[in-house]
Amino acid sequence: MTASPPADSRPSSAPGRLAQMVAGTRAVSPLIPGILPFALVSAYAAKEAGLSLAQAMGLATVVFAGASQMAFVSLLASGAVAPVILATVLVINLRMVMYSAALAPHLRAAPAWQRGLMAYMLTDQAFAVSVTRFTDAPDTPHKAWLYLGAALPLWLLWQVFTLAGLLLGARVPPEWGLDFTVPLVFLVLLVPAIRDRPSAEAAIVGGGVAVLLAGLPYNLGLMLGALAGIAWGVWAEDRRDRRRARRDRSEREVRP
Amino acid sequence: MTPADWLDAPVTAAHVWALIVLCGLGTWLLRSSFIVVAGGRELPRWMTRALRYVPPAVLAALVVPALLQADVLFSPAWDWTRTAAGLVAAAVALTRRIVLTLVVGMAALWTFMALG
Numbered sequence: 001m002t003a004s005p006p007a008d009s010r011p012s013s014a015p016g017r018l019a020q021m022v023a024g025t026r027a028v029s030p031l032i033p034g035i036l037p038f039a040l041v042s043a044y045a046a047k048e049a050g051l052s053l054a055q056a057m058g059l060a061t062v063v064f065a066g067a068s069q070m071a072f073v074s075l076l077a078s079g080a081v082a083p084v085i086l087a088t089v090l091v092i093n094l095r096m097v098m099y100s101a102a103l104a105p106h107l108r109a110a111p112a113w114q115r116g117l118m119a120y121m122l123t124d125q126a127f128a129v130s131v132t133r134f135t136d137a138p139d140t141p142h143k144a145w146l147y148l149g150a151a152l153p154l155w156l157l158w159q160v161f162t163l164a165g166l167l168l169g170a171r172v173p174p175e176w177g178l179d180f181t182v183p184l185v186f187l188v189l190l191v192p193a194i195r196d197r198p199s200a201e202a203a204i205v206g207g208g209v210a211v212l213l214a215g216l217p218y219n220l221g222l223m224l225g226a227l228a229g230i231a232w233g234v235w236a237e238d239r240r241d242r243r244r245a246r247r248d249r250s251e252r253e254v255r256p
Numbered sequence: 257m258t259p260a261d262w263l264d265a266p267v268t269a270a271h272v273w274a275l276i277v278l279c280g281l282g283t284w285l286l287r288s289s290f291i292v293v294a295g296g297r298e299l300p301r302w303m304t305r306a307l308r309y310v311p312p313a314v315l316a317a318l319v320v321p322a323l324l325q326a327d328v329l330f331s332p333a334w335d336w337t338r339t340a341a342g343l344v345a346a347a348v349a350l351t352r353r354i355v356l357t358l359v360v361g362m363a364a365l366w367t368f369m370a371l372g
Contacts, residue, residue: 033358050269055272055273059279062280063279068283072275072279085279086279089283096283100286100289101303102307102310103290103291105304116292119291119292120287180338180361180365184345184357184361188354190319191352192352198309203312203316206312206317207319207320209317210317210321211329215327222314225316226314230306230309232313234302
């Protein structure tokens with residue numbers, strides 16, 4: 001243990017903006033294979049629903065949220081009325097409020113217009129990657145650049161592969177089951193999110209309630225499952241803290 | 257376009273753009289709720305506490321129903337291959353290696369599909 005390797009740890013110099021952006025991109029890069037088939041599939045669904053090329057690209061750029069884009073086009077194809085389509089899209093994307101609240105303290109330093117742009121690029125993947133980094137290293141500098149490094153490539157590739165899917169008419173055969181890569185990506189993100197007993201209980205309750213309520217319309221099962229899991233996690237943490245406090249008290253009484 | 261069009265009629269091609277913009281605006285408002293609007297404010301303690309459980313709860317609520325195919329669970333349409341492949345992938349996911357998990361998960365799915 002004489003000299004530390006220079007590439008691994010440089011405690012003297014904090015990483016700059018570019019280094020943080022690269023770190024964000026590197027962190028998100030393993031998630032790319034998971035979203036590309038999703039972009040191709042949603043482009044295919046938009047085309048099948050009768051959207052023009054411009055409308056399909058408009059949906060991908062203006063809304064930019066895969067699951068809700070798929071709901072938009074499938075509801076449109078089934079002749080749903082506009083308020084139902086709008087409400088469904090918003091309910092599916094309600095989880096963004098939770099992501100927004102979790103990221104806000106870390107992105108506070110940026111000017112408002114930049115925060116508006118970063119909010120526009122918020123996705124499940126960009127959130128998961130950057131919130132994990134920010135939680136592990138709360139004092140890391142240039143957090144907005146790290147976030148951008150993760151969010152921007154996702155945005156670019158989503159647009160490129162949506163366009164590719166529309167232009168080439170590239171039809172991913174459904175029997176390949178490539179849509180299965182989407183839950184697989186979330187599965188890998190879930191593992192590090194379970195760091196202690198309360199978070200494990202939050203995951204069990206969140207997943208369990210979402211399964212039980214999967215029959216509810218508008219993807220409400222996802223929302224309610226998530227809320228139940230969060231509430232359970234807070235309660236489990238309270239319970240653990242009370243138990244610890246009680247144990248500490250009794251230890252003090254035994255050994256004064 | 258009158259309000260009655262929005263409420264009663266299926267969306268016509270001409271209205272698709274208006275609907276796209278509305279959906280985009282609404283989604284942006286959800287995304288920016290805290291990042292833009294409440295960004296300068298301290299979050300209340302109960303909220304920072306609750307937010308610690310957002311990732312495990314939300315991710316599990318996304319993953320578990322998809323792997324169990326919860327929408328057709330206990331129905332004849334249910335198909336065991338995705339749940340089985342999900343269990344294999346979950347074991348690999350403990351390594352936290354995403355590409356490896358994707359490759360093994362898809363290979364498991366195709367193997368089980370060929371078997372079943």
